[in-house]
Amino acid sequence: MPDADIVYSDVKFKRSKDAGREVTSSPDVSTTYSDVKFSSPSTQQHNQRPAAEPSPQNKQRRGAVTLERVLLLIATLLLAAALAALAAVSLENRGTKINLEKLQRDLTNLTETQKKMNELNKLNVNPPRCPEPTPSRTSGHTCGRDWEHHGGKCYHFTKTNLTWNDSRERCTLLGGHLVMIESQEEQRYLVNKVKELMTTDEDKFWIGLTDAETENTWKWVDGSSLSPHLEFWLHNEPDNWTGQNVEGEDCVRLGEKGATTRNLRYWTDKSCTVPHKSICEKSLEKCTCF
Ligand SMILES: [Ca+2]
Numbered sequence: 001m002p003d004a005d006i007v008y009s010d011v012k013f014k015r016s017k018d019a020g021r022e023v024t025s026s027p028d029v030s031t032t033y034s035d036v037k038f039s040s041p042s043t044q045q046h047n048q049r050p051a052a053e054p055s056p057q058n059k060q061r062r063g064a065v066t067l068e069r070v071l072l073l074i075a076t077l078l079l080a081a082a083l084a085a086l087a088a089v090s091l092e093n094r095g096t097k098i099n100l101e102k103l104q105r106d107l108t109n110l111t112e113t114q115k116k117m118n119e120l121n122k123l124n125v126n127p128p129r130c131p132e133p134t135p136s137r138t139s140g141h142t143c144g145r146d147w148e149h150h151g152g153k154c155y156h157f158t159k160t161n162l163t164w165n166d167s168r169e170r171c172t173l174l175g176g177h178l179v180m181i182e183s184q185e186e187q188r189y190l191v192n193k194v195k196e197l198m199t200t201d202e203d204k205f206w207i208g209l210t211d212a213e214t215e216n217t218w219k220w221v222d223g224s225s226l227s228p229h230l231e232f233w234l235h236n237e238p239d240n241w242t243g244q245n246v247e248g249e250d251c252v253r254l255g256e257k258g259a260t261t262r263n264l265r266y267w268t269d270k271s272c273t274v275p276h277k278s279i280c281e282k283s284l285e286k287c288t289c290f
């Protein structure tokens with residue numbers, strides 16, 4: 001496009017009347033075109049006429065539209081804020097509901113626990129009566145189930161064959177210890193009991209005596225030494241025989257099927273790893289009677 005300016009000049013049409021008829025236009029009637037020039041955009045802008053000043057009505061209308069937009073914007077913001085607040089309240093209510101359900105579960109558990117405690121308290125308030133006195137029980141004291149009372153002590157004769165160490169541990173778990181024989185009368189009682197319980201000649205019972213720490217130095221399970229006045233070895237015992245175990249025999253067992261009360265010497269040393277039944281001993285337990 002050339003830089004030549006374009007100018008539109010006024011175009012005039014001349015009207016004429018003919019025989020009473022009005023002619024709108026006619027090319028032959030003095031039509032004049034002036035020079036036409038194209039102008040550059042800058043020139044166009046320069047030549048553009050300034051926009052007409054808005055009328056007061058238009059100004060009022062524009063003001064009203066602007067106010068409406070502001071009010072609409074404020075209403076939108078308020079609505080958004082309300083929605084956000086509603087969402088926050090909803091989340092808070094949800095959290096509260098979850099906490100409430102947890103509290104209800106805890107309350108249920110506490111109630112169950114309280115019921116169990118009440119039942120236990122009832123049992124404690126009304127303990128069972130002591131049974132009638134028997135050889136295994138004395139007034140105000142008891143040996144408990146599977147224990148036999150004799151001479152102020154309780155004895156339990158196991159039915160399971162275990163090594164000496166396992167037998168010792170079992171007696172401890174039962175609340176006692178492997179028996180420690182401290183009198184002829186106690187030895188007599190045990191000899192007679194074991195004789196009744198034995199099924200074979202080797203069906204003997206471990207007692208709490210050992211020389212495992214120092215050979216031929218015999219000690220009871222509480223660490224006390226064997227009194228020379230209260231030894232009840234069988235003939236030719238202890239012999240620390242190594243035919244069965246090269247380490248010899250360091251534990252003591254009791255029993256003889258054909259035992260007589262005139263001869264109380266029925267102890268034999270034996271390898272501690274041989275399984276045998278055993279005799280546990282414990283003190284009397286106090287019993288609250290009504
Ligand atoms: Ca020995």
Ligand SMILES: [Ca+2]
Pocket residue numbers: 237238239240241249268269270
């Ligand atoms: Ca022996």
